[in-house]
Amino acid sequence: MALSTGKILVTLFDEVMEQLNKNDVYTRNTRVDSIEPDRMQNASNVYWKTVEQQAPVIEGWDLTGQETGIIEQYYPLTLSTPKNDFIQLRVDDLRDKGFMERRTRASAKRLSAKLNSDIANLVADTGSLYYESSSTGYNFISEANTILKERQAETSMGQSFYMPPRDAQVMSNDLASRDSSLSDINKEAYQSGLINPRIAGFEVWEAPTYGTIPARLNATTTTVSANVTEVPAGYTTTGGVDVNVDYRYGVIPFTAVTNFQVGDVITIAGVNSVGMMDKVDTGELMTFRIISIDALNVTVYPKPIAANQAGITDEQAAYANISTAILSGAVISKVNATGGQANSFWANESIHIVGGDAPLNLLSEFDGMKVESETLDSGIKLYMAYDARLDSLNARVRLFTWYGLCNADPSRNGNAIKTP
Incomplete structure (x- = not known):
């Protein structure tokens, strides 16, 4: 019986789907969304997602003049570039279906490994x-x-x-x-x-x-060079236009950054974490992750907010995540002693994933091109397009996934290191 290449490829596409679903270990335990494709295109593949709001509690009978505003915070969901496997097969490679099956299995393993690796590295x-x-x-x-x-x-x-x-x-x-x-x-x-x-x-x-996790370079410390007065904000106004603000990060000014590196986990003396609902001091030092270093300004996750810092309002204090304000002179230590x-x-x-929605079916209108697409169990789509050339007698198959990853709330995830 003559082989039908199209049917073989569709069958192999189904096998890739099965393998990707089987090898999916991380995405099943994340939040996966698909945003309207036209909205993503018109926003340069970035979608700003809202964060759970916090509200202050005001005691008393007469609350005249004590109304508070509402702070709506955001984080960006950004589609990255597609993750591909692009295969070329000469016509004599199509004689043995098993040849294509083995190549397809390899594709499935690599695409799933890439997704798992991206999520693991993100956290x-x-x-x-x-x-x-x-x-x-x-x-x-x-x-x-x-x-x-x-x-x-x-x-x-x-x-x-x-x-x-x-x-x-x-x-x-x-x-x-x-x-x-x-x-x-x-x-x-x-x-x-x-x-x-x-x-x-x-x-x-x-x-x-x-x-x-990188091990700290050494145990040396530094100090905060100026009082930190970060507050929650949903947007900033630039040139008369409201622009979204990424709520996750804050900036801490250091007196020196020698021996500090991106990826270090730091604590600040006397600054503990608090319960987000009752604001009770946990008695444990708050940990921050260094995301970038610009001169002496160090960007960290999460943004440090204290209810007792200068100038803070009631609605801003509802977002407090540390026990006391970070003041100039406070000692900063690195706690990733071992890493690994x-x-x-x-x-x-x-952990938030946004799946890309490509109108691949439109390409099927081009001469000789066929397309397939299906949604994986995780909610991410798998795409396949294939065509052939008469001059070279080659067939080409492109398999790809398209998604973006976001650590939506770095204060609710992290890492543990096993030490001897």
């Missing part, structure tokens, strides 16, 4: 929560849950914890030694790397790929 590079611990098993993971709970982080979509292979091996051995009942975990979950669906409030997974393979964890809704 490893920008998550602000951090600890290093020699604890094992439950105790190692429960520290992450404690941090999220004492800061009263929103976790209604669940919590996820991803362990590098060697740390996952230790956890698996610990579970086995406790004779933990895992009978309700289905076969597919085991194959995908699920260690346990409920350890200290987390779904715990073996990470197919993981990021790394990241055990990344997050509140699921804090």
Whole structure:
């Protein structure tokens, strides 16, 4: 029976879909949206998403003159460039269907690995929560849950914890030694790397790929060079036009940046984290992640906001995330003493993915080109286009995914480092 190349390619497209869904370990535990394609095009592939609002509580009977405004904050969802596999096949390569199947399987593995790696690196590079611990098993993971709970982080979509292979091996051995009942975990979950669906409030997974945290250059400290007075804001006015502001970052002026690097996790003496709802001091130093360094101005996630800082209003103080204002002279320390393979964890809704919607079907109107597209279980689309040339007797197949990743709330995700 004669081979139908079109049918073979459609079948292989379905196989790529199946493999990508099977290898999807990270996106299932994130928030995935698809924005109207015309809106994304007209906004240069950037969409500003709103953040959960905070509100002040005012006591008393007579509230005359105490009305407060509403602060609407935003973060940008930005589509990156497509992730592709572009294949050329000469006509004699099409005789054996198995040749194409093997190449397609490789495509599926690489595309899924790229997506998993992008998410792992995003949290490893920008998550602000951090600890290093020699604890094992439950105790190692429960520290992450404690941090999220004492800061009263929103976790209604669940919590996820991803362990590098060697740390996952230790956890698996610990579970086995406790004779933990895992009978309700289905076969597919085991194959995908699920260690346990409920350890200290987390779904715990073996990470197919993981990021790394840089070790600090040394233990030297520096100080804050001027009082920090960051406040929540939704926009700034430039040339009479309101322009959105990314709510996530703030700037801390350093007296010196020698031996500090992008990726360091820092604390400031006397500045603790607070519960987002009740503003109660947790007694634990607030951790910040260095995102960029410009001269002596250091940009960090998250933006530090204190209810007692000079000039702050009631509606701004509702967003306070630290126990006291950051004042000039406060000592800044680096806490990423060891660094290494990241055990990344997050509140699921804090990691946001936007899927690109390309009107690939329009290309099917061109002579000789065929297209396929389907939505993966994660909500991201997979595309395939293929054509042939008479002069070279070559067929070309292009498989790609298109998405953008965003750490929507760096204060609700971070990394743990296993120490000896």
